[in-house]
Amino acid sequence: MIEIVNKQIRIDGKPQMIMCGEIHYFRLQREEWQDRLDKLKLAGCNAVATYVPWLCHEPVEGRIDLTGKTRPELDLAGFIDLCQENGFYFFLRPGPFIMAEMKNEGLPYWIYDKYPEIIPVGWDDRLATTRTVDYLAPGFLKEAKRWYQAVMEVAAPRLQPNGGNIIAIQLDNEIGMLSWVSNGPDLTDLVLDDFAQWLESSYEQEELTKRYPFDLHNVEGRKAGIRRPDESYAPALHLDLGHYMRNRFTRYVDELRAYAEEFGAKDIPFVINIHGTGGGRGFTFPIGISQLYETYDGKSGYISGSDIYFGDLDMNTFQDLYLINGFMDAVHDEHQPLTSVEFNCGDGNFGTTYAGRYDISAADLKMRMCVAQGNRLINYYLFCGGRNYVLDEKPNDGNDRVAFTGERHGFAAPVSPEGELNYTFGRMARGIQAVRAVEEKLAVMKEERDNVVFAFIPDYYMTEYRYPGSVQMKAIYDNIEANRAHWSWETMARAMLLAGYRFGAADIQNKPLRAAQVPVLALLSARYMDGAVQRKLAEYLREGGRVLLYGEVPLYDMEGEPCTWLAEALRLHHVADHSEALHQYPSVIAEEWAAPRPEVRTHFAQTFEAAGDGAETFLRLLGSGQACGFELPVGQGRAIVITTRYNTDIGLYRTALERLGAAPGLTHDCPHHGIFMTSTRNEAGERFLHLLNLDGFEKSFCIYENGGPLFDGKKVVLGSKDGVMLPLNMEFGGIRIVSSTAEIMGIGINEMTFRLTQQWDRIVIQTDLGILPSAQYSIETHGSSQHIVSNKHARLDDRMTIQFERPIRAEKIIEE
Template sequence: MIEIINKQIVIDGKPELIMCGEVHYYRLARSEWQDRIDKLKDAGCNAVASYVPWLCHEPLEGEFDLDGHTRPELDLGEFIDLCEANGLYFFVRPGPFIMAEMKNEGIPFWVYEKHPEVIPHGWDGAEATTRTLDYLAPGFLAAARSWYAAVMAVVAPRLHGQGGSIIGVQLDNEIGMLSWVSNCPDLTEHVVGDFTEWLGRTYEADKLQERYPFHRCDADVRLAAIRSPEESYAAELLHDLGYYMRDRFARYVAVLREYAEEFGVRDVPFFVNIHGTGGGRGFTYPIGISQLYEAYTQAPGYLSGSDIYFGDLTVSNFQDLYLINGFMDAVHLPNQPLTSLEFECGDGNYGNNFGGRYDVSAADFKTRMCIAQGNRMINYYLMTGGSNYRMDQQLGDGNDRVAFTGERHGFAAPVSPEGELNYTYPRMQRAIKTMMAVKDKLAVMNEEHDGIAFAFIPDYYMTEYRYPKSEKMNEILKNIEANRAYGGWEIMGRGMLLAGYRFASADIQNKPLDPAATPVLALPSARYLSAAIQRKVADFVIAGGGLLLYGEVPQLDMEGKPCTILSDALGIQVEGIVQNGPHSWPSVIAEGWAAGRPEVHTHFAQRLAPGQNDVILRLYDSGFVCGVEATAGRGRAIVIATAYSGDVPLFKTALERLGAQAGLTHDNRYLGIFTTSTVNNEGERFVHILNLDGFDKELRLTDRGGQLFGGRSIRIASKDGVMLPIGMTFGEVRIVYSTAEITAVSQESLSFRLTQAEDVIALDTAREILPSADYSVEEQDGVKLVVSRKHAKVDDQLTVLFA
């Protein structure tokens, strides 16, 4: 029995942490399956995942091979059974779309040939540049249902609870991504007709005619009007098309679930994965959340999963990963946990030309941060490489293979196509085994927060489709894109994390905003913000909340109509903007409580009339105000309406003035350190620390004013991470604290990875600690201190033995 309760994955009554690796059975000879499974198990994983490629299993309509009668490696059931025989859970990803560098993204060629009406056209009727399809077109759904009937016949008898090991099913893959990245909305005749019906359900007739002054009942007219919109309704179309696509994707997911359940797949979670990271950053990732959150929050039984492609985790991008995990959690239903369904691992050499070379810390750091933020499942993608076979059907495309990467596939994976381990495998293995050593603890822990939330506005990321000829669309989207991330993430978000703040995210669009639950809100704001959200934020401040606004004070709603609800509530007027010019380099000076800072250059600032509010930032020379501290009702807002610099103390002071104190802090002046903590209901804790820089750092940690680890200084090695226990009990042994990381637990011993020149493990236990040449034992204030005699950089393994 699999249950989703309290943000946990509970299997047969026990909360589980799932560490999974993607192995494409169809890209390996059957004789290689066991070897790759062995390497996955050696890495510490307890589950296997795989796509199931429709293209391979039904290359010709009606001619299925799911049992290997045409190619032995296509025996899906045998592969799942082998994983189960090895004691591993299985996570199945049957598409219909799978991407994975497959031809047609894994859709058989015959689907396109038989149903040409499902191939979309986009703006101005241009043909789609990707191999996307109209998800809800009757022809495509009929073919997809037939595919699900065949594949679920293999899956259903192998479900956990039915005698098998399958614990989850992913419905499709990266839904909407192809259309978004190509800016080509799926505007088939069917979609435009469906959109028209949706508009009729959404708006009253008079309002709808006002928004779209053309004959919507005429199929040809509406097709032309939507594909080539006029400027008079371009902003309305931008808004409505985004909302419609959310609804369309949710309906598509519900249909796929209906098919799966029709063919016997029930009582396991159905997953929807979220796309959007790119170029080593997360700026566009929330577009995937915005597109799909209605799909996985529409009913119980769904889980969302991230696609994490960041490369190395460094000071430049660590806040991106922290924020997108928070944004996912912000839109979740109360019981839904975080998971990651494509968690990048390996060396980044995707071009097979040594053009990518990730540091060994990459997968380790991302694993540690995601686990600290509550991820209950991570699927390492791609764990093993393989090969792309030639299809029996001649495709005439230059190689006739099932994929477009050549013969070898997954050359960046920790396990190469030939089964060799690359240089990233040992560090990834260390991270996985560290998590699994204490999986029972981590499976029920949640991150601790400091009374502050980072605002998430799904509609700020509903920018997947823009008509290239529309100035109005582009004006709105340009401003939103400039303010929704970038400075808000890189300056405010990064500054908050470097100052030691552990913060949640809040969906301020769809959920209540209450100062009792969220005392302080950090809001990256654009010039455009809906009236409903402006009203909600204004009421939040008036009711006693603290607001840190970075970016622009909103002056318009999301369709470009004047709306100043928030600025009016704060007693601020916006009088204009100042920008860089060919020979103009505006600078900002600080005053009031922010005074004493150096003057800094800015490329943008709003000119504010502060009213009765206190000025904290203004432009040199002109004296225009661009930063204020405002009061409204029982609350307070600090507004930074300029592109300011990464001044960590400024953000720390601002948040403290708003009432938020950083609970977990350190004293290393070089920053470049990420810290957070997790706790369970028994008060057991882990302190998570990442040294993101390439040099060792010495620090002392303070928690709510009290020193941790007995006040000892801790040295965090270059590009290393640690997860240190506090108040953690294993049987009759309680770890009061430890500067070493737990690696194994048994009745007779506790094993650790040493991190210091002299590690200290403080134990509260009546059990006798057996003597060892590796450590000494002394008592202090009723606690037994186990002091390592080994330097971590010489030998980092230590086992404490008990009688």
């Protein structure tokens, strides 16, 4: 039995960490399967994931081969069974779309020939430039149902509740992504008819007539009005189209789930894959959340998973991953856990040019941050490479293979197409093994948070369909993009994390916003914001909420109409907007509590006059003296507002948050920054301290919690690009680890193995089991505690095993 409860994945009642590797059975010779599974065991994983490519299994209509009769490597049942024989759970991803660099994104060629109406038509009657389809076209759904029937006939008997090893099924893949990246919304005749019905159910007729000056029932007029919108209603269309597409994707997902359940797939979670990282960064990832959150938000039996595709975790990218996880969790219910179903690993050499090379720390550090934030499933994608075979019915497209990457595929994976381990494998495996060693603890832990929450507004990321000819659309969404990400989230989120803040996120658009649950809100704000969201923020402030606003105070709603609910609550009157220009270098000076600070160059400032009693200005433009930084009382609450592009001044943001009532619980004294810290706790009070060094040089520092020193005030050394999970107050049978500078790597019958990290590691233990002496360590007794001090330098040998006189009474024994 599989349950999704309290942010946990429970299998037969036991919370689990699922560490998974993606292996494409159809890209390997059948005799290679066992070798790749052996390497997955070597890495420490406990699950296998794979796509099931419709293109491969039914290249000719009506001839589905899932047993390997046409090609031995297409025996899906055989592969799943082999995985179970090797002790692996299984994560099934049957599409219909799979992407994975497959031709047609994994759909058979004959579908497009048989149902040409499924090919979308978009802006200005242009055909789609990608191989996407109209998801709800009857012809496509008919064939998708038949495909699911065939796959579920294999899968249903092998579900974990039925005695098998399949623990989850993904429904389609990256839904909506192809239309977004190509700016090619699906506007077929069928979709426009459905859209018109949705509009009529969403608006009163009088309002609808005002919004759209054409007859929605006139087919030709509707086509022209929507595919080539007039500027007078283009912003309204953009907003409505985005909301409608969410509804459409939800219906598609529910349709696929109904097929799966009809054919026997029950009592396991269904997974929605969220796309969006690009260009090595996470700025656009929330677009995927915005598109798809209605498919799973608050729905029993669904979980969502991220696609994490950026390389090294460093000072450029670390806040991206932290925010991605926070925003995903913001739209989950109280039970849905975080997962990552495409967690990029390997060396980054996707073009076989030896460019884009990742550091060995890339997968390890990203995994550690995700686990610290509550990810319960990590699927390493792609764990091993393979080969793309030639289709029997050749499409004559230049290579005639099932995919467009050539013969070899997954050449950047930790395991090459030929089965060789690349340089990233060892470090990735070390991290996985560290998680598996303490998985019964991690599987139930939650991140500890400080009294600040990051705001998430889904409609700020609903920018994927833009009519190319609309000046208004461009103005609105250029401004939103400028304020929702890039400089803005880099500046504020990075400063908060470097200051030591641990924070989650809140969907302030769709969910209640109460000061009791959200003491302090960090808000990235644009010039445009929905009126209902503005009113919610104003009420939150009046009732005692506190807001740190960075960006612009909104003056318009999301359709470009004047809307100043929040500005009026703040009692700020807009004066002017200032931007840098040729030979113009606007600069900002600090005063009051923000002073003394050096003058700071800015490329934009929105200035106001503060009219309320008690308002205090702390940032002004040099020369004009116009104000762009304010501290303002609002009802029982308070706001600090920064409306200029300020730099990543860690001290400024920390002071601002502390003035609002949020202090960081974990701090350190390293002058070089580049340290990420957070902590997790279970209900018993057991904890892990998670530390990452994001830079390529060693750092030595003291760590403080709520002002008091940890580790008796001794400095901790964290190696170049290293990460650790240090246990605090943790019980393993008859052993209590009070603190440790070494990371647990294995628990045996009567021993515990650690990864050393220091010149002399110190593990503080309380136990009556009796500790056997060893040349590896010295034993010091301090009151009721015993201090195990390593006798070897971590750089020379980083493994140390403590042996006990009697067996450890652990619930689960994990050998290293």
